[in-house]
Amino acid sequence: MRADVSGVLETCLYADDLAAAERFYAGIIGLEVYARQAGRHVFFRCGRGMLLVFDPGATQRGQEIAGERGQLRHGAVGAGHVAFRVEEAALGSWRERLGGAGIQLEAEVRWPKGGRSLYLRDPAGNSVELATPAVWGLPAD
Amino acid sequence: MRADVSGVLETCLYADDLAAAERFYAGIIGLEVYARQAGRHVFFRCGRGMLLVFDPGATQRGQEIAGERGQLRHGAVGAGHVAFRVEEAALGSWRERLGGAGIQLEAEVRWPKGGRSLYLRDPAGNSVELATPAVWGLPAD
Numbered sequence: 257m258r259a260d261v262s263g264v265l266e267t268c269l270y271a272d273d274l275a276a277a278e279r280f281y282a283g284i285i286g287l288e289v290y291a292r293q294a295g296r297h298v299f300f301r302c303g304r305g306m307l308l309v310f311d312p313g314a315t316q317r318g319q320e321i322a323g324e325r326g327q328l329r330h331g332a333v334g335a336g337h338v339a340f341r342v343e344e345a346a347l348g349s350w351r352e353r354l355g356g357a358g359i360q361l362e363a364e365v366r367w368p369k370g371g372r373s374l375y376l377r378d379p380a381g382n383s384v385e386l387a388t389p390a391v392w393g394l395p396a397d
Numbered sequence: 398m399r400a401d402v403s404g405v406l407e408t409c410l411y412a413d414d415l416a417a418a419e420r421f422y423a424g425i426i427g428l429e430v431y432a433r434q435a436g437r438h439v440f441f442r443c444g445r446g447m448l449l450v451f452d453p454g455a456t457q458r459g460q461e462i463a464g465e466r467g468q469l470r471h472g473a474v475g476a477g478h479v480a481f482r483v484e485e486a487a488l489g490s491w492r493e494r495l496g497g498a499g500i501q502l503e504a505e506v507r508w509p510k511g512g513r514s515l516y517l518r519d520p521a522g523n524s525v526e527l528a529t530p531a532v533w534g535l536p537a538d
Contacts (some may be wrong), residue, residue, distance in 0.1 A: 259483075259490035261426060262538050263444025265528050266480035267408040270473070285402055290533070303404025304445065305482070306533050312475065328504060328516060330524040332411070332473035334453065339407030341446070342400070349400035363469060375469060383471040387406050392431070392447050397403050 265305045269336045270312040271380035274298050277309045280378050284357050285340065303341070339385035343396060344372060350386055367391050406446050410477045411453040412521035415439050418450045421519050425498050426481065444482070480526035484537060485513060491527055508532050 271277040278298045281287045287300035287307060296314040300307040312331030319328055342350060354361065354376060362383075363375040371391030376384050389396055412418040419439045422428045428441035428448060437455040441448040453472030460469055483491060495502065495517060503524075504516040512532030517525050530537055 257484060257487040257490060259427070259487050259494045261428065261443060261481040261483060261527070263482045264405060264408045264446055264448060264479060265482040265530060265533070265535075266478070266526065267405045268478040286400070287402065301533070302402060304530075304535065305405055307405060308478070310478075315478075316475070328524060330476040330478040332475035332477045334457070334473040334475075335471040336473045336477070337407070337409040337449070337451075337456075337471040338405060340402040341404045341406040342402060343398060346398040346400050349398060353400045383469060385407065386402070389406060389445075392406070392442070394406075394445065 263304060266308050267302075267305065267338055268308045268310060268330075269338060269378070269380070269382050270315075270332050271309050271378070271382070272311060272313070273379060274309065274311055276379035281307065281309065284353070284359065285384075307338070335381045335383055337383040337385070339373070339387045339391075341389055341397075342386045344388045344390070347372060347374065347386075347388075350374060369393075404445060407449050408443075408446065408479055409449045409451060409471075410479060410519070410521070410523050411456075411473050412450050412519070412523070413452060413454070414520060415450065415452055417520035422448065422450065425494070425500065426525075448479070476522045476524055478524040478526070480514070480528045480532075482530055482538075483527045485529045485531070488513060488515065488527075488529075491515060510534070 290299040290301045292298040297310045316331035365373045371388045373385050373387040431440040431442045433439040438451045457472035506514045512529045514526050514528040
């Protein structure tokens with residue numbers, strides 16, 4: 257079988273405060289928590305893939321997987337970015353939900369070629385975007 | 398309409414050398430280049446979403462979008478992580494392709510609960526995983 261990629265399976269962000277990340281991504285963005293390990297990670301299911309939020313102080317030390325101790329180190333510092341796929345007809349509901357949670361939008365963009373985006377920050381300062389697939393010329397669900 | 402997220406639309410990584418990133422993600426991983434801006438970014442289509450690779454030195458300064466100059470700053474330093482969705486039957490072809498490109502695997506994991514992963518590094522040092530969706534209990538395509 258051909259070596260092909262059919263999509264992204266894991267998208268990662270980093271956050272020092274994993275409890276705050278969980279309150280944000282589960283409580284406000286509405287993702288389902290799949291697993292958590294205190295001090296190391298909280299994982300969320302997101303459509304056909306996963307959003308993984310790691311404490312970089314833990315993952316920079318590497319991890320043991322199937323005897324591969326000390327391998328698989330990663331962990332970035334500074335603001336990352338993620339965009340979630342939303343429908344244009346839901347943007348009003350999103351504004352209401354975010355406003356109700358006391359979250360201020362950083363920007364709202366109507367893209368010249370089509371599509372719309374709302375920008376906000378997660379508690380760790382990562383740039384979070386709620387975007388319609390038309391931003392990339394991709395079909396809606 | 399309800400405020401729901403149906404998946405990740407944009408997954409981001411950071412790399413100082415965008416030309417090297419393009420050679421890796423297009424030439425070896427096989428993603429389609431969607432857009433590039435020298436010194437700032439190279440964007441790839443990936444299934445139902447996008448992989449965005451930014452030079453953090455550029456995006457930390459912010460950007461102008463629809464008049465929002467100076468907003469939307471992001472940019473992380475250190476090794477990020479991404480996993481691409483692949484089929485188990487293609488793992489042999491992947492080993493051949495990566496070996497032919499002179500890329501050494503960092504680890505190969507057969508997960509206890511199912512699914513398999515190959516781990517490698519992109520030229521910027523980001524941890525790249527080729528994983529079957531069974532790793533997360535997700536169905537194959």
